[in-house]
Amino acid sequence: MIFSESYHRFIDELKKNTGQDPNQCYQCAKCSAGCPVVAAMDLLPHQVIRYLQLGLLGELEESRTPWICASCFTCAARCPRDLDLARLMEGVRLAVLRLREGNRLSPADLELTPEQLEKLPAQALVSSFRKYAK
C-alpha cells in the first residue's frame, strides 16, 4: 500500500510523541474486550489502531472514540504487544485539536446546574479542559 506524504508525517510524529508504533498491533482486540467505556464508542479501540495502520485519518478525525477514552490504561495493562493505546488515543486527540485549531469544549458548553458545579470535584473540570481543549 502506498501512503501519502502527509500520512507519513502524521504517523512519524505520532510515533515520536507517543513512543508507540501502531504497526506493532496484531489486532487481537484484547483492548476492546476490556475497555470499560466501549459501549459508547463508534469505533472499537482495536479498530482505532487498524485505522491508523491503514491511514484512514479522516475517519479517525470524525470518530467519537478518542473523546470517549478516559485514559484509564486498562488496555495498556493487558496488551500482549505492550502497546500503550491510551497514548495513541492522546496522539489522535492532540492531532485533531491542532488540525482544527479549535477546542472541543468551552465553558459555555457545560450543561451543569449550579448545584452540580458545587459538588463536582475541581479536578474533573481541570482534567476535562486539559483533554478537550488546548
Added chain:
Amino acid sequence: MHYRYFPGCTLKTQAKEMEDTALAAASALGIELQELPEWQCCGAVFPLSDDELITLLSPVRTLAAAGGEPLVSLCAACHHVLKRAQEVIKRNPDTREKVTDFLEVDYAGEGRVLHFLEVLRDDLGFDRLKEQVSHPLAGRKIAAYYGCLLLRPAKEMQFDDPENPTIMEDLLRSLGAEVVSTAYRTECCGAYLSVTEEKVATATAEKIVHSARRAGAEALITACPLCRYNLENIGGPALPVYYFSELLAEALGVAALKEVARG
C-alpha cells in the same frame, strides 16, 4: 516519620473530609505531613504525548519544591501525575533540561513520591497500624474500590498488582473490617466523562456499585475524590462511599480531632 505533603485543589474544596481525616490519623500515628508552601495544581492529568511540555511544568515545580524529601499525596490523581512526571524527569534528560531550565529549578528526579496508603503499608506497616486501632470496624462489610490511577501503568506507579491489588483490603483488615471482594474494583469509574458524557460515566459507576452491593458490601472506600463523586451519582439506590482515611480515622478514634491536625 517526616514527609512533605501535597494536598491538591480538590482536597481543599469538595474533598475536605479526606484531608481532615487523613491528617488527624497521621498525627495519631506519629506521621508528620508538612504541607508544601504556596503549592499549585498537580496538572490534573499526566501528559501522554512527549511534546506536551507545558503540562509537565506544574508537577515538576511541585516535585522540586519537596527538596528531595519524600512527598506524600492523598488524592489518587495528584499522586499519579506527580509520580509519572518524576519518571519522565528521571528517564528523559532532554525533557528534564528543557523543563527545569524554564522553571529555573534544579531537579533530577530525586525523592520518593508516595501515596499515603504506601506510607501506611511500607513505612509504618499494617501490623503496627493494627496495634493502634482503638475502635475496630468489627462486623462492617466494606469493599475496596481502586479505580485506575493508583494502579496503572504498573511499571511506573509500582503501587500494587494492577489486576489483583491488595493494599486497601489489607488496610481494611488491619482496621478490623470484614472485606468484601468485588469484580469491578479496578475498573474505571468514568473519570472526567461526568463533565461531558454524563451517561457514560453513570453507566461505568453503576456497574461498580451494583457489583459491590451484590457481593454484600455495606459501603465502598476510595482514594479519589472524582471516583467518589461518580460512584455517588448513579441512578437508583447507591452505597455509601467513604474515603479510606475516614474509616482509618474512625478506627483510630480520632475522627473528632481534626482541628488538632489542621493546627
